[in-house]
Amino acid sequence: MHDVIIVGSSPNALAAAARLLAAKKRVLVLEPSDHLGGPVSSHEFHPGFWADTALSSAPLHPMIEQELGLSIAVLPRRTVTVIGKAHNASEVSVGRFQKAVLPAAFRNGTALLQALHASPVGDLPNMTGSEAEALSMIGAQLLGLGEREMMEVLRLGFMSARELSLELNLPFADRVALSIGSVYGLNEGPFARTNVWNYLVHEALNDGLSGPQVVGGLGRITALLADKVRSLGGEIEMGLGPLAVDVDAGSAWGVSAGDRTVEAKRIASDLDVQRTFGQLIPPYHLEPECLRRVRQVRYRGNVARVFIALRKQPEFAGVGEEDLLGTLVIANDVESIERAWDEAKRGNLPADPPIFVTLPSRGDPSRAPTGAHVLAVTVLYVPSGWTDRSRVKEAVLRLLGEHAPGIEQWVDHVEVNLPVDLEERFSLTGGQLYGGETNLSQSFFLRSMPGCRGGCTPIENLYLCGSTGHPPGYSGMSGWLSAGNLLATA
Amino acid sequence: MSGYDAIVIGAGHNGLVHAAYLARAGKKVLVLERRPVVGGATITEEIFPGFKFLTGSYLISLLRPEVIRELSLAKHGLELMPLESTLVPLQSGDYFADWPDHDMTREEIARHNRRDADIYPEYAATMKRIALWVKPLLDIAPPNPASNDPRDKMAMAMIAERLRAMSKSDFDLLCRLLTTSAADFLDEWFEGEALKGTKCTSGIIGTFLGPRSAGTGYVLLHHYLGEIDGVFRAWAFPRGGTGAFAQAVYSAARSFGVEVRTNAAVKQVIIKDGVAKGVALENGDEFYARRIISNADAKVTFLNLVDKKELSPDFVNDIRRFRTTSAACKVNLALDGLPTFTSIPKGKEALYRGSIEIAPSIDYVEKAYDDAKYGGWSTRPFMDALIPSLLDPGMAPPGKHVMSLFVQYASSELEGGWNAEKRATFLDIVIDTLSQYSPDIKSKILFKHINTPDELERQFALSSGNIFQGELALHQLFFLKPVPTFAHYKSPIKHLWMCGASTHPGGCITGAPGRNAAMSLLRDFQEESA
């Protein structure tokens, strides 16, 4: 019998597996699909052209990387260059996001979130001793900033990118980059409050606009982690098709794939809450109140990923060579971003969706045949149920054509991944890339859902270990913390 | 002229409440009001002969019961008439209604959506528990979490204690409600468009955000904290309008010996060696007192009435960034007779006596916001209408009526600025929208009046016309209100205090900022003499 079966294989699942293995547990990782890593994976979208499918960046947490003795080659953090028209301007301008000039509260807030992300979330307000201790250390870190800076940090996460831009009188490039970073992955516009929190979350995870690129593709992280798990004696099986967790009298005891059932003392699910309690486990095992909480988690994914195989390196007007190693944001002013959201919230594709673009082959030639390039485009505000691929493709090519004239003639192939495609491919409810929107209202002890802190669930012996929990993202930390919790209660 | 213990700048209801509490404790108090009348945004004005208009606030809910009791406001003429219903006319011609009577409301909800009716009692009970939990926080000066002062520490410990006493699920719900959007929150409970339409409006009142914007959950909670005669979440109309409420407080204040001067606009706070000593009026008069307390909003107080030299650049910046943008307008109509609302069926005429909300769905309200948020106004605004003359015949001549309309959204940052023509155009939009539900309204209008954000600013000295003296937003709430580290009614200038809606717990007719500030100030006096 296995000590723990983990369903799913994102870096969170594999980090959990590694931590459990290091504690001498017998671990089996079961992946329903025929690839490992969930959204942290790469695929060949055109012969010789590789794309990081769902995310442009998803670094492993440095502590986990170190604990597991892994060494993942990444390029330097990306610069962010914004291309677009400022409000009332007639000309397009190109500018660098000058993160360094943002007030200290941004850096302090990011550092605090990093500390929070690496600490088990207590069941506020009633925490166990060690949870309270962890939190009080973060409290001390906050108080250590001094009264004024502490207050500055506290107010930041409550604000909207728009009001903060106005308050700080940010120049065009900075306010656009801040807005895009704040609404990325949310079902909200830059005018809505608390979205700066989301910006800070991605800064803390280092997977936002400036998140670094992994040499060899995101799939490298998964491959290295999987090797580690195997070398520690863990077993990994994939391509199993739909899995079910077996539950008896409110307690999980095994996982079934078709006719085969494997028993284990504990089960950990890497899937989001909805999939865990809708697909892995029949809903009737949950109390109605709990089912209601499951349904309340919001997953309105609205990010599409478009990959373009280019025969030649593109040239964007006003954009320097070295900027192409970074991220290019193509969006007009904060108001236009909000207008795009106005369309999306009514189920329409915005005429000018904000996009951000990377050219992974620029820093890592292994991503495309010699001389050719991969352009990876993240499109915001594609409504979650949207199915018309060609309209998204047209919009992206038109936007690119405006700023990189003549680019169309170098296009060999375009692959569009809508939210529905990402949902299908990676079992992400609503195509939401983080297993649940990363708003303030779904953060910290309210993540994965109220009452499911630290990976615990209402089903005995069943844990959550994915991005759906705390912290969100694919740094491995959610799995790591959940494994710690599992070990503590074993 | 000296000998005053305190001078209060502004006779808004909070200024009057504040003065009354100080005088009740034996202090000698002078209140100075720039307008010819007291009440601030809590006022009844006869703009058209014989018709009493509510040019600012129109209903009372959040008024702290202890203010009524401790100042004996009933004795001074306050009479609250609980609102009997809320009617939401629907575009289909049907209507949705809501009464203080729980069972009637449930039946009505069931008429639209059975599932909603099933869950409604739980929703109501949950919101009540949450509100009961939050309420005591309205009555304290927010502690400073960074302070080592034993009083701050005790207050923080009290809050933590209360948090621990809350059930886990209520605590989670409170945290989510504070941080989410009104629409997302309501979607978790209900399906019916009309029900959600009317409920979401609590989340946007006075707030320049749509129901789908995060931040409106907190505003919704704020508007759930009221009670009238122990009835939770009830709203009431004071006989004589909200101005009559201000008059009751005024009368109470005078009975305690408060001296009030109108047409006495303060030009500047007199500061010597960093200490506030008195005030200078526009007309040159000067008055001195041991403490100066401003009822004006934080921006007016520190950007207009205090010499910038006396303040640190950080503090000035904090005040500047205090958000006051607004999109609320107030319309009043003098009517030749009662208008007809086509959706009110025969036998349900009592619904005319309640509030009539033009908010048929969340989408409607969201669209109204979208129209306005880029510096414009709603082509089909949200409005909350009331016919006060049905509740209090004294509000209009016999056979005639007045209608009060609270309207959103029209931006305080209107593209190109406001002027008379634009005010008239927006007023027409309001009336056109209304006539979709009440086709005969236009034929009954004798006189119409609108207060747009620029007018509210001009008349009531409210920055950007913000009806709450500053936006209700988490980043300027509790110990961050109005600005970080000055949330305890004090200011960086020694002996200069604040007591208006810019301070905790914020806007609405509550009396709480005035009362809380008085409690703190009285302690300050005590400590000084000790």
Ligand SMILES: Cc1cc2nc3c(=O)[nH]c(=O)nc-3n(C[C@H](O)[C@H](O)[C@H](O)COP(=O)(O)OP(=O)(O)OC[C@H]3O[C@@H](n4cnc5c(N)ncnc54)[C@H](O)[C@@H]3O)c2cc1C
């Ligand atoms: C259109 C509108 C509708 C509203 N509807 C409602 C409602 O239905 N229910 C509700 O509960 N709340 C409502 N409110 C909000 C509520 O009216 C306010 O929050 C409340 O009145 C604030 O009271 P206050 O005493 O703190 O400040 P204010 O009422 O703003 O009073 C401040 C006073 O200071 C005076 N002042 C300013 N500067 C000077 C100076 N230099 N010298 C002397 N005096 C000065 C002003 O003239 C004013 O009288 C509404 C507000 C508006 C504008």
